[in-house]
Amino acid sequence: MSIQKQKFGNWLRNSISVKMITVGFLILILLIPLAFIKDLIREREARQYEVVQEINSKWGGPVIINGPILKIPYQEYMEETVFNEETKTYLKTKKAVRRDAYFFPKKLNIQSKTTTQSLERGIYESVVFSSESKVQGVFTNPDFSEKEVADEDILWEKATVLFQVSNLKGIRNTVNVNLGGEDYVLNPKFDNNYMNTLESGFIENLEEIQNSPMDFQSNLTINGSNTLQFIPIGKETLVSMQSNWHSPSFNGNYLPDTEGKEITDQGFSAKWKVLETNRRFGQTFFDQLPDLSEFAFGTAFLVPVDDYQKTERTSKYGFMIIGLTLLVFLLIQISSKIAIHPFQYLMIGLALVLFYTLLISISEHKNYLFAYLVSGISVVTLITIYSRSILKNTKFTLLILGSMLGLYSFIFVIIQLEDYALLVGSIGLFVILSTIMFTSRKIDWSGPQEI
Known part of the structure; x- marks a missing residue:
């Protein structure tokens, strides 16, 4: 055994x-x-x-810029039926209701120069950017024909110009718009829209736009992280972007033109051209602006595969x-x-x-x-x-x-x-x-x- x-x-x-x-x-x-x-x-x-999200939130998050947009109030008449106690009859009256119309520019040209840098906290590092954008273009005579608004019901003296920006915290300059030779300061306005709104005071002599187009110009310096995008609200939108970042990811609804794109170890440059026929929305909105962020395009400052x-x-x-x-x-x-x-x-x-x-x-x-x-x-x-x-x-x-x-x-x-x-x-x-x-x-x- x-x-x-x-x-x-x-x-x-x-x-x-x-x-x-x-x-x-x-x-x-x-x-x-x-x-x-x-x-x-x-x-x-x-x-x-x-940690990176905390750094980005203090510096500035992803940036989407939409503007400038003309906001022109008008009066619309609603029919009301009122009961008269004395005559015991119903009377029909018209009540004026104030509405807002939004008009996009005919031409929109944006030139953006973006500089990236690294921010560190302990052993962690985040890549952020600072963008200087020059916005130029032309507004033409607003078209109220869709609502059949009479000329006397258009409140030209109450018109304003506005920008919508996803990240107010990152703005580093006082935003001005030069429209028709006059400068207007844009200030934050509280609303429940999908993006933060900057709106000017009342525009002077806007009625002149009916006779001749009005040029506009604005400069916007903004800090952000991850992405910088623009919404193509111009009938013809031209965007050019230059940056020292070497690993861009062109994203959004439109890609840059092949001829205008160049990527090197020292940075990149890119150009976009978007026409009204390339989008699914027109040049005019009544009552309120919709969320157009799905049509935004631009660049993600892609961080290469980290450790x-x-x-x-x-x-x-x-x-x-x-x-x-x-x-x-x-x-x-x-x-x-x-x-x-x-x-x-x-x-x-x-x-x-x-x-x-x-x-x-x-x-x-x-x-x-x-x-x-x-x-x-x-x-x-x-x-x-x-x-x-x-x-x-x-x-x-x-x-x-x-x-x-x-x-x-x-x-x-x-x-x-x-x-x-x-x-x-x-x-x-x-x-x-x-x-x-x-x-x-x-x-x-x-x-x-x-x-």
Whole structure:
């Protein structure tokens, strides 16, 4: 009986299947700390997002500019039926009700120069911008024909000009509009509209617009973050934008003209041209302005993939690195009959997991490349020295060193790629699998048969 137990114990120690199951179980166990590290990365990324949002909210949020717009009140008559107590009859009367009409310019030309800068709080950084926009254009005779408003019911003396801006906090200058040779200061007006409104005082001699167009000009300096957009309210809207930002993302309902777009490491320039026929709204609105933000276009000041995103992408390959590294040790153990204890496998796996903790902690203070090099070299050196003490064989130690350097270099290349990451990753995995199949073809997988 003792001989059978001894044979069974020897079979357990020497069985290839048992070794493979043990290593597979350890890999599954190591997924637990790997999952905790992924949660830690997401937690740190969320913290970064909160700090960046707080910085942006104090500097200025996303900017959408809509204007200038002519606002001209008019009178509309409503029929009322009033009961007369003396005659005991109903009398019909007309009651004048004040309405507002909004007219967009015939031509709108916006020239925007945007300068970006970095704001830091602790280890976190946010990219914000300051934009100087010169707004020019022409208003033509307002058309009230849609409502059949009589000339005497148009309240020219109550007309104003207004801007709508998504972010009043970011405005850095007193906003003036020069209309028909006269300057008008725009002040905030409280309303329940979708954007904040700046409105002027009453416009003088606006009736002259019926005889000849009126030119306008305004300058707006505003701080913001993430996006700068304009709404194309002109019958013909021309927008040009220049910036020192090197990674723009042209977004919104319209893309810039191909000929007017240029992106370099020093910044970008872009031009848009939008006509009335390119939109789904006209030049006049009565009673109230609708939300036109869906038609806005402009630029998002895109921040390239940050270190947290790169670290999270790297952690997704953690299972592959742990599995392939332990597989190399397993193949060495099977082919050379060198004994490797499960505890030693566990130590190697934990060292591989520690790579991601080092990566995220160092990248918060340095760039991703530096963090990856330091973390990778540290872990590879640690495991190489440890494997030397386990395997006691220079050839196998160099094999471990080479395979780990190849794995970490392969992962680093994939992380740097964007459009070709999947293609390169698939080809790389195919090569790795082919290499493992080729090197393991001579291994005797039958193992010990006698129990």
